[in-house]
Amino acid sequence: MTSSTEVKSSKKPADTRGLAGQTVGDTQICQVSQTELIYRGYEIADLAEHATFEEVAHVLLVGHKPTADELKRFKDELVSMRAVDRGILEVIGKIARSEPSSDDAHPMGILRTGISLLSHVDPDCEDNSPEAQMRKSKRLLAQIPTIIGYGQMSCEGKTPVDPDPNLDLAANLLWCMTGEKPSELNAKVMDVSLILYAEHDFNASTFAARVIASTEADMHSAVCGAIGALKGPLHGGANEKAMAMLKDIDAYIAAGNGDVDSFMAEAFAEKRKLMGFGHRVYKNGDHRAGILRSWGLKIAEQNGPDAKKWFDIGDRVQQIMFEQKNIYPNVDFPCGMTYFVMGIPVPQYTPIFVASRITGWCAHIMEQHQDNRLIRPLANYTGPALTKWNEARS
Numbered sequence: 001m002t003s004s005t006e007v008k009s010s011k012k013p014a015d016t017r018g019l020a021g022q023t024v025g026d027t028q029i030c031q032v033s034q035t036e037l038i039y040r041g042y043e044i045a046d047l048a049e050h051a052t053f054e055e056v057a058h059v060l061l062v063g064h065k066p067t068a069d070e071l072k073r074f075k076d077e078l079v080s081m082r083a084v085d086r087g088i089l090e091v092i093g094k095i096a097r098s099e100p101s102s103d104d105a106h107p108m109g110i111l112r113t114g115i116s117l118l119s120h121v122d123p124d125c126e127d128n129s130p131e132a133q134m135r136k137s138k139r140l141l142a143q144i145p146t147i148i149g150y151g152q153m154s155c156e157g158k159t160p161v162d163p164d165p166n167l168d169l170a171a172n173l174l175w176c177m178t179g180e181k182p183s184e185l186n187a188k189v190m191d192v193s194l195i196l197y198a199e200h201d202f203n204a205s206t207f208a209a210r211v212i213a214s215t216e217a218d219m220h221s222a223v224c225g226a227i228g229a230l231k232g233p234l235h236g237g238a239n240e241k242a243m244a245m246l247k248d249i250d251a252y253i254a255a256g257n258g259d260v261d262s263f264m265a266e267a268f269a270e271k272r273k274l275m276g277f278g279h280r281v282y283k284n285g286d287h288r289a290g291i292l293r294s295w296g297l298k299i300a301e302q303n304g305p306d307a308k309k310w311f312d313i314g315d316r317v318q319q320i321m322f323e324q325k326n327i328y329p330n331v332d333f334p335c336g337m338t339y340f341v342m343g344i345p346v347p348q349y350t351p352i353f354v355a356s357r358i359t360g361w362c363a364h365i366m367e368q369h370q371d372n373r374l375i376r377p378l379a380n381y382t383g384p385a386l387t388k389w390n391e392a393r394s
């Protein structure tokens with residue numbers, strides 16, 4: 001019987017698995033809510049429209065909007081740090097050439113290995129002072145595009161190119177991956193996508209980085225852990241899986257099996273999860289998705305009907321998901337289509353996410369170290385009752 005002071009609720013208890021709905025710490029770096037995404041006081045649409053990726057990186061890492069002089073020094077410093085140790089590049093090239101060049105290859109693994117190797121040549125590796133952390137953050141930001149590019153060119157059997165000091169980070173990333181100067185539009189869209197991906201408070205990979213940093217481990221170890229977390233399809237890997245799904249739909253239609261609607265009906269009947277949809281926080285839509293879609297569409301329209309068709313298929317998928325499941329796309333859905341019409345190989349989508357999110361990760365690692373306490377939560381034990389070893393049956 002319920003006592004007079006107890007009120008029995010008929011409501012289902014909230015599902016808190018995966019720390020859903022739990023606030024687990026403070027941060028000054030980013031605010032994620034149903035209605036807003038804010039980097040250190042700047043709203044994401046404002047940044048995507050008016051800032052460059054280097055400016056956003058400065059905001060996240062250094063903590064404020066740079067003056068013209070500060071920005072110039074920051075960019076010059078990044079350019080001067082782009083070269084990667086030859087021995088490391090040789091290892092990257094060797095692994096990349098030995099991986100199958102299908103969409104199932106894992107440049108994320110190559111990048112994780114590359115960052116791990118970089119720790120061995122970084123003079124500040126074991127120094128967690130704020131000054132050393134900042135130097136390491138800048139080196140990682142500058143060198144990740146070099147590693148991604150070297151891996152991609154090697155895997156395609158092409159001769160890798162050196163970073164181009166005349167190009168900003170986004171354009172240089174495309175140059176390193178292709179050996180071709182990107183068009184103004186492609187460079188701009190890459191820049192915007194890097195801004196959108198740069199930071200997202202306590203998402204899984206950033207939280208993983210903070211947990212590792214809280215043990216007073218070094219920045220490279222925390223970043224390697226974060227890359228591991230980002231690789232999964234429920235997190236950063238979703239941008240590759242979203243494009244894979246659109247390709248599946250295209251092949252399904254081409255084979256005469258039906259249209260987008262019947263593909264989706266089959267997916268729902270089989271209770272398949274659709275990658276690039278849903279979000280732990282944004283239940284009414286991801287602010288970044290519409291911004292990236294509109295930039296990607298500009299490229300698709302410029303490239304003609306073969307490119308535009310991916311957005312047509314994607315828009316129909318999006319409409320059906322909304323009408324039948326009330327689930328919105330997250331940023332990874334338009335990212336898949338956008339990078340595809342830019343000609344970027346699908347297995348590089350998540351590594352490009354790293355090239356951007358490295359700014360957020362490093363900012364969080366530094367913030368964790370500034371006011372550190374070991375992250376060590378409790379677990380609720382649900383295993384067998386206590387038993388004497390000699391009395392137990394084997």
Ligand SMILES: CC(C)(COP(=O)(O)OP(=O)(O)OC[C@H]1O[C@@H](n2cnc3c(N)ncnc32)[C@H](O)[C@@H]1OP(=O)(O)O)[C@@H](O)C(=O)NCCC(=O)NCCS
Nearest residue numbers: 233234235238272273274275276277278279280327330332
């Ligand atoms: C992002 C994600 C992991 C969030 O998970 P979550 O907060 O635990 O959300 P839930 O799993 O509680 O989802 C709530 C409901 O929506 C459904 N749902 C969520 N995302 C879905 C998706 N992408 N496709 C189909 N159904 C989905 C769930 O099955 C669940 O339905 P149920 O209540 O009938 O069981 C989840 O939406 C997902 O797996 N999306 C696909 C991967 C992806 O795009 N990741 C990138 C995130 S930025």
